Amino acid sequence: MKKYAYIGCLGFIAVITTEFGVIGILPQIAEHYHIGIDKAGWLLSAFALIIAVTGPFMTLLMSGFDRRKVMLAAISIFLFTAVISAMSPPFWLLMLVRILPAFLQPVYIATALSVAISGSEKKQANQLMGIVFIGVALAMVTTVPFATWLASVWFWESSFIVQAAVSTLALCIIYFLLPAMPVTEKKSYKSQLKILTKPTFVISTLMNFFMITAWFSTYSYFADYLNKAKGMDSTMVSYMLFLFGIIGVFSNWVAGKMLSWSVPKTTALFLSGTVLMPFLLYFSGNNMTMNIISIAIWGFLYSPSFQNASTYMISSVPDSLEFANSLATSFGNLGVTLGTTLGGWMIVFKGAAYNPWIGLAFGILAFLMIILRSILEKKAEKEKIILPCS
Template sequence: MKRILYVLALGIFGIATTEFGVIGILPQIATAFNITTDKAGWLLSAFALIIAVSGPFVTLFFSSWNRKQSMILVLAVFTGGNIIAALSTSFPMLLIARMLPAFMHPVYWSNGLTMAANSVPEAESPKAVSIVFGGFTIASVLGVPLATWMADLFSWQASFLLCAVVNGISFLGLLLFLPDMPGVKTSFGTQLQVLRKPALWVSLGLACLIVAAMYASYGYMAVYLREVTRMNGAQISMMLLVFGITGVAGNWLAGKLLSRSRLYTTMGFIGLLLLTHVLLYFAGIYMVPMIVMVCLWGFIHTGGFLISNINVTTMAPEAPELVNSIFTSCGNLAVTIGATVGGVTIAHAGVHQIMWTSVVLLLLSLVVVCAANYKRLARMV
C-alpha cells in the first residue's frame, strides 16, 4: 500500500515543481522575451489564479471519471505543457503553455489526496496524506532549486524540459503501479450539498488565515535574509535548502500528531509558528541565531498545509474530491493574499517588520480555532 502512496507523492512532486520551479528563472525569461520581471511573474500568478477560480468546477466535471485515468491524463497534460513551454518562441505562447496544465492541477491534487486517505483505516489517514504531501515538500527542497540550477547551467528551456521529464516519470509510475479506481457516481447537486455545512466554511476560513500567515513571511524569506540578516546569495540558497529539509521531518511529525488529536495539533501548530515568528523578528539581525531559527521555522511551517487540509476534509467526508479541490483553490487564494499583505507591509514598514504580519494573521487563526471549539475547550478547563 505504501508503494501507491509514494507513486502519488511522485506525481505531486512533478506538479509542484512545475508550478513553483518558474520562480527561479523569471529574470532569464524576462531577458529572453524583452519584458519586465513583473510581467514574467504572470507565469506564476496566472497559474495560481486559474487553480483558485476553476478548481472546484473542473474537479466536479472529472468526478465520475476513473481516478487512475483522470490522474494519468493530468500528468500527460503537464508533460506536454512543459515541452511546449520549452519550445515557446514568444511570451504569449509560453504563458498559454503554463496556463493549460493549471486547469488540470486540482484534479490530481483532489484525487491523489482522496486516494491516500481512503487507502488506509480512518485513524491512519493523516499519516497517509502526509506521505503524499511529502511530494510537495520535497519539490520545494529539490525540485525548485534543481529547476533553477538547470536554467543556470544550460538555459531557461532546460528547466521546463526537466519538469517534463519528472512529470513523464510520474505518468509511467501511475500507469504501471496505480490500481484502477472508479470515480464517484454521485450527482453534482448531491456533492454540492456539503457547501451548506457551516463547519466546512469555518475550516476553510481557518485554512485561508493559516496559509496566508505562512506565506506573508515565507514568500519574502530570501529578501528578509538578504536585507535584515545580511546573508549573501550562497548563504540564502543554503538556508532555503535547510528550511526544506527540516520541513520534510515536520510534515511527517504533523501527520503522526494529527492521528492522535486534530484540535491539539492545530492549536499547537499555530502557537509554535506564532512564537517562531516573534523569535525570527528578534533574531533577524544576528547570523548564527537566524540559522538556528530557519531550521525551526522550516520544521514547523511545512505542517501547515497538511493540518489545514485535514481540518477541511474531515468536515465533509461524503464529497472528498470536491472538498479537496475547494481546499486547493482556497490554498492558492491564501498564498496570493499572504504575499500581497506581506508586500504591503514591506512597502510601508520595511522588510524587518514582515514577521509581525504573520503574527497578526496567526493570532486571528487562533481566535477562529478557539471560537469554533469553545464548548470542547470549556469542558477541558
C-alpha cells in the first residue's frame, strides 16, 4: 500500500535529518567546542559505528514486536536526541545522546520497508521500497540544507531544532495514520542467520561496505570540503546541499524505476560516480559554474546509494527482507564510519582536496565485488542446467 510507504518515507526523513544533519555544521561544532574537524566528525562516525555493530542484533530482537510500536519507539528516541542536542550540552554528552537513536535506526528502516511492501505484489516491491528510500533524498533537499542554512544565519544549535520538528511531525503521522501491525508469523533466528552462509550475500555485503566507504570519505565532510577545496562560505554550502538534494530526489525516483529492470546494472551505473567524481571535482578547480555542474552530477550518482545497496543485497536473499536490510544498513554504516574516519585523517594530514581519491580506491573494490558475484551466479546457473541433464 502506497500510504504505508509514504509514512515510512516521512519517518526516514526524520532519521536521515538526525544522522546527517550534522554534516553541514561540523565546522561550527568544531569551533564551538575548540576541537579538530576530525574529532567533530565522530558525531557522524560514532553514530554509524553503533548501527554497524548492533543493527542486525537489534533487528532480530525486535522482529516479533508490533511494527507500529517499533516505529513509534524509534522516532521517539530520535526526538529525544534532537531536543537534548539543541541545548548545546558538553561534547561528551552531545556524543552520548547522538548515539542513542543509532541502536534503533536500522530497526526503523527494516520495519518501514516491511510495512511498505506488506500486502503488495512482488513486482511492486522495489517501487514501494523506492518510495521509502526517497526519504533520504527529500531530507537532503529540505531539512538538511535548511538546517545548515539556519545554522549559518542564526546559531548551530538551530540545526537540532529542525531535527526535533521533523521527528515530532513523523511521530504524529505514524501515531494517527498507521494502524497496529502485530507480527503474525515470526521467523526463527536460525532461518534468518542462514543467509550469512551464502557466498553471493557475503559478496553483496562487501560491495555495500566498499561503496558507502567510497562515497562518505568525501560526503561526510561536504561542508568542509567545499569550504577548503572550493572556497565556498557557509551560505553557499547550504545552497549546494539544496541542489544536491533536489537532484537526489529525481535520482532516487529514476533508480527505483531502474532497479525493477536490472538490480546489478543499476547499482553499477550509480557506483560509477565513485570513479568519475574525483576527476570532475579535480578538473573543475575553483570555476563556480563547473563546480555547480559537478555537484549536481555528484548528487545524482550518490543519492540512491543506500537504496541500491539494500536492494542489491536483498536480491541475493529475497525471502529474508528485514534481516538482509538490517545487515545492509549495518554494513553501510560501517562504511560511513570508515569513510568518515579516513576522510578526517586525510583532511588533517594532506588536505580536504585529496578526499575524493579515497572514494576512487574503494569504488574500484566495490566494482570488483559486483563482478565476482556475477561470476558466481553464472557458475551456479550453469550447474543447475548440467545437473538435471546428468
